[in-house]
Amino acid sequence: MKKTGAEILIECLNEQGVDTIFGYPGGTILNVYDALYKNEGKIQHVLTSHEQGAAHAADGYARSTGKVGVCFATSGPGATNLISGIATAYMDSSPVVFISCNVAENLIGKDSFQEVDTTGITSPITKCNFLISDVNKLADTVREAFAIARSGRPGPVLIDMLKNVTAEKAEYKFLPVEKHAQSGKLADLLKRASHDLKAPEVDQSDIDKLVDMIKDSERPFIICGGGVVRSRADKEFKTFAEKVDGPVAITVMGAGGIPGRHPLATGMIGMHGTQASNIAADQCDLLISVGCRFSDRVALNPASFAKNAKIVHIDIDRSEINKNVETDHHIIGDAKKVLQLVNKGLRKQSHQEWKDHVFTYPIETVYDEDDSKLTPKQVLSTIAKLAPQDTIVSTDVGQHQMWAIQHFHFDYPGQLLTSGGFGTMGFGLGAAIGAKVSHPDKTVVHITGDGSFRMNCNELATEEHYKLPIITVIFDNKTLGMVRQWQTLIYDKRYAETDLHRGPDFVKLAEAYGLKGKRVTNVKELKAVLKQALKGDVGYVIDCVIDTDEMVRPMVSGGSHITNFLAI
Amino acid sequence: MSENKLQTLAVLVENEAGVLSQISRLFSRKGYNIESLAVGTTHDPTISRITIEVNADDDRAELLCNQLRKMIPVYSVKLLSHNNSIRRELVLIKVKAEDTIVRNEVLQIAGVFRASVIDVSVDTLTIAVIGEEEKVNAIFDLLKQHGILEMVRTGVIAIERGARMITEETKEKDEFDFGKSVI
Ligand SMILES: Cc1ncc(C[n+]2csc(CCOP(=O)(O)OP(=O)(O)O)c2C)c(N)n1
DSSP states (O other): OEEEHHHHHHHHHHHTTOOEEEEOOOGGGHHHHHHHHHTTTSSEEEEOSSHHHHHHHHHHHHHHHSSOEEEEEOSTHHHHHTHHHHHHHHHTTOOEEEEEEEOOGGGTTTTOTTOOOHHHHHGGGSSEEEEEOOGGGHHHHHHHHHHHHHSSSOOOEEEEEEHHHHHSEEEOOOOOHHHHTTSHHHHHHHHHTTOTTSOOOOOHHHHHHHHHHHHHOSSEEEEEOHHHHHTTOHHHHHHHHHHHTOOEEEOTTTTTSSOTTOTTEEEEOSTTOOHHHHHHHHHOSEEEEESOOOOHHHHSSTTTTTTTSEEEEEESOGGGTTTSSOOSEEEESOHHHHHHHHHHHOOOOOOHHHHHHHTTSOSSOOOOOOTTSBOHHHHHHHHHHHSOTTOEEEEOSSHHHHHHHHHSOOOSTTSEEOOOSSOOTTHHHHHHHHHHHHOTTSOEEEEEEHHHHHHHGGGHHHHHHTTOOOEEEEEEOSBOHHHHHHHHHHSTTOOTTOBOOOOOOHHHHHHHTTSEEEEEOSHHHHHHHHHHHTTOSSOEEEEEEBOTTOOOSSEEOTTSOTTOEEEO | OOOOEEEEEEEEEEOOTTHHHHHHHHHHHTTOOEEEEEEEEOSSTTEEEEEEEEEEOHHHHHHHHHHHHTSTTEEEEEEEOTTTEEEEEEEEEEEEOOSHHHHHHHHHHHHHTTOEEEEEOSSEEEEEEEEOHHHHHHHHHHHHTTOEEEEEEOOOEEEESTTOOTTOOOHHHHHHHHHTOOO
């Protein structure tokens, strides 16, 4: 049947089983919104306050469900407002399909109103992007975009459609997702990779080699990276870790890959890693990284990282091998599949002495605590204690983010939504909205700092309008805490532009948006508000007053050796 | 770290709009200046072959190749060593040749280098020469004294010696295809 480009787009989203779109309309994308209107609510659309919020929401949806998120924006400023959101998804390998429209063909290249080179701008921050100027290619391209976003190493894909394409007609025939790989561009892509419609296979000899290396090791150590979370390989990973019987550290992206209080878990590794994790990395004789790319925040000094160990790198992306750290062996494949194969060949090992040694070092930082004030750890422990165990947590970026990972103890993939690779302040509320929309029955807590919250608190309007009772917890230290911490430790306490003794009053702000707000200064007050908030009737903003000088500990400064603690 | 040298990358890509700019942008993003670039379709019109020369040490060159291999529109990438590959470039040079002595001299130089004279005017001669950098540089140096008016080069193209091919199925290629899989 002949349909317009806009209708074909919506049909293709139906093919994919898309249930939610986050977005913002405008001139060039009007036809698409019209088609969505006529689609009669089969797909829910969430209108955010800002395109950045929509991008983060689609990303939060993708991270928490494991499905592909979808985000719409109009041309020009609509598209450029997405940029931080696209880059955030790209750095953390989150599958989101972004759909923007551009000016019509006869206006392209004339600096027309709201014209911008969207595919050019987004090329370095997407896994792939497409400019569609021929309506006959639309359906095929949308199918390709979803397949690329979700498979291999996942990531954001952008489709930019010219406005005339949304109005022009082409023949459209429904094609179920299972058949997509057999038609059009996808079939060509598969043929050229000589996969012939079956998923690629892991090389068994690589697996055998790893099994032998594990058997030969006396001090094995494992890093759980974002790949474990992305591939939802938590069960396989737990079995693997228990068979290897070595300490396991998480990266920021790997939180939830192994239960946070598992007896082998040593907590985070890297710049704010625990002493146990960082010292284990330094002293182990075999380091196995699963889905972690040894970023500068993890390896710190690549030359001295795990210098006493053979390093094994398991990753789906071959270009990560030897990129940041030189490795001794690598296995390419999906974490779930690789670990299944390794588990099959590996007998249970035992390394009691090595574990005992590592666990003599702290796996969690201790703070001076009393009832008169709130420490970051108290806030997090209180939430963890009162909230349901499967509570989804999103964070912004800064000290509060590190504290959340250190003290909340995440148990399953998709439980923590945080911008690890790009460090995008303002990510948290959008991500929480995406998570709450897709998990209405779960509690969603948004952990933020007073700086980050100011960036995108406009999304409280979205939270209120769609009745998404998210609990925002502000670590209100009246400063850009993480930057101040560096100024304290490295810049001789010259606090340039990090003071935040300024408005707004967050309690009144919440109320202005139609939500509940409360300021708390000790655990008792916090407990009382949390109990109210957890009833889940209405969104809450809890303003936790904490000390300006509180620091994230331990800390190793960038580029230093991993055990060179600046503060413990 | 090994020393910087001119590295030659052969890249097979989808023949689609925007792919070339994505590739060249990758180089500028990583801080490399492209010394030479040649593009054209292959025996399969849906596939283009790009030959790129950059100054980089061996490790960085390998990393650049890996970043290219990761891109969806890229089929395969090979780093071609000077020993194992045949390299050619076409250069057109327009020289000032107003009097007969100069004219004869230029014609003589062209003869020695087996370059052909492809255009003649009262005041100029235009010469086409095909070869590797050394040959091109040598003729350039000799013609310089007579005054070069214009010069244009296609950029180096290169192909491996013997039976080896850029499309070879290797374990490494399989590994890269994993990250780009679409199922
Ligand atoms: C968009 C953006 N701008 C700037 C930064 C740099 N930055 C990193 S942490 C930080 C401070 C964050 O302050 P706040 O949100 O109050 O959190 P805190 O560290 O106090 O917990 C800043 C400015 C960033 N990560 N993202």
